[in-house]
Amino acid sequence: MSVSIEVKNLSHTYSVGTPFEHEAIHALNFTVQPGEFLGIIGHTGSGKSTLIQHLNGLLKPTQGDVLLGGQSIWRDKKATREARFRVGLVFQYPEYQLFEETVYKDIAFGPKNMGLDADEVRARVHRAAGFVGVPEALLEVSPFDLSGGQKRRVAIAGVIAMEPEIVIFDEPTAGLDPAGCADILENICAYRRANNATIIMVSHSMDDVAKLADRLLVLRDGAIALSGAPGEVFAQAKCLREIGLEVPQVTQLLLELQSLGVPVDTAAYTTQQALAQLLSLKEGAANA
Amino acid sequence: MLKDITLGQYFPGTTLVHRLDPRTKILMVIVYIVALFLAKSYVSYALMLAFLVTAVAISRIKPRALLKGLKPLLIIIIFTAVLNLFYSGGEPLVSFWVFTITKEGVINAFFLVLRIMMLVMGTFLLTYTTSPIALTDGLESLLKPLKKIRFPVHELSMMMSIALRFIPTLIEETDKIVAAQKARGADFESGNLFRRAKALVPILVPLFVSAFRRADELADAMECRCYHGGQGRTKMKQLHYARGDFAVLLVGALLLAGVIVLCHFGL
Structure with missing residues (x-):
């Protein structure tokens, strides 16, 4: 059911014609395939937030275009509005946008704006609450009485209740404890599996994107510095460190081992891959 | 969209206007406003305008930035102008249906618009050339006498x-x-x-x-950080009047006196 999203020669300049004029992203080109999990990493101010706000038509490109399923989202007003519903965007700290009296009403805000009938809205609210693990009993509570982690889930439910084909998450785990992080990431994967959705995730945590993403996009000063499968990108540890980014902890460990003369393949970026390597090394040593 | 508001914006600089003691600038703005409301004739308006233009020129603030500050007030300015245009008695110039535009109306409208614009631009000059901290420091220092009545x-x-x-x-x-x-x-x-x-x-x-x-x-x-109000609190940057401040305050006094004299002679 998912569609591809294509970014063509996209540039955005803020405050054109004032002394504060500054180009946040410059001539970006990339395509996200249906059902793909794309991780976007980059330093603060590299243009990540500007980029993702173009994907659902919140920002209008100064130059270039965004194509959803091959068609420009700027071709007319209706198309732009439709793009908002087909491409869901969960901002950083989304819990600060909660406003309704009850959790139910807040989650229903998006579906209601889509003009769906009451039954469909109810069904979607319950499905969305299910994905993020908000129990039924909480639906009639005020969102302001919830804990931080629960508020975050409700806010995410508010976006996925629109059942978008593509969901963008900006730092979904920022400020959560490790258990909370793992839960949210699990919720995202559950939604992806159930709806065969495309996921785009902006993150500072190399370990998170390493675990989940099919492909990575590294931004630097508004341009794409590196792109490719996680293994390929994390193999460029030197380049990443120059940009001011790190590699996953596992890759760091392997790089250290390599510098000590241990013959390991540093393209591994998940614990399983590294474990397999180390075990086979150990076996090799035992056999020798 | 909202980023374009200029309220409370400060343009750093090192001109004479920027370096003046904030108290001097606040006092000058008060003097300026009082003089502006006393001014009634072409001559006194010309005097006020000359003062404003000189101050803006010294401060090197772009006139465009000052005009931009007027934008939110455009509706009020137009409303006042229209009201004065129609509702001042006197010698009629044009009339249609129930509306009559009089010569006095045109003059009144012109002066009122000029007054509002000069008022806003003068006060904007203060906030453009004074950092918010200096501004509140100056205000605190000026209001100090009110402490006696527990304000x-x-x-x-x-x-x-x-x-x-x-x-x-x-x-x-x-x-x-x-x-x-x-x-x-x-x-x-x-x-x-x-x-x-x-x-x-x-x-x-x-x-x-x-x-x-x-x-x-x-x-x-x-x-x-143990904040407990103003009691016994000292300041890192003490305010001091310099020679330039006295000179500027003298100019302010002369401006006010000039306008009062002109007003007295009906000019």
């Missing part, structure tokens, strides 16, 4: 500087919330007045919640 001068100036400090933060916050609600399909651009007003609820509620949260956090942070 909370320090607290008032602290509240002012906090309010000024949080304007850009709240604007940024508003932009973020607007974007987030738009991403959920909120529509702020269409529908009648009632629907549009209702569409503001998803922005205002989170904005208030976050403003209160910030206020709480700030209060805690201040208490952690």
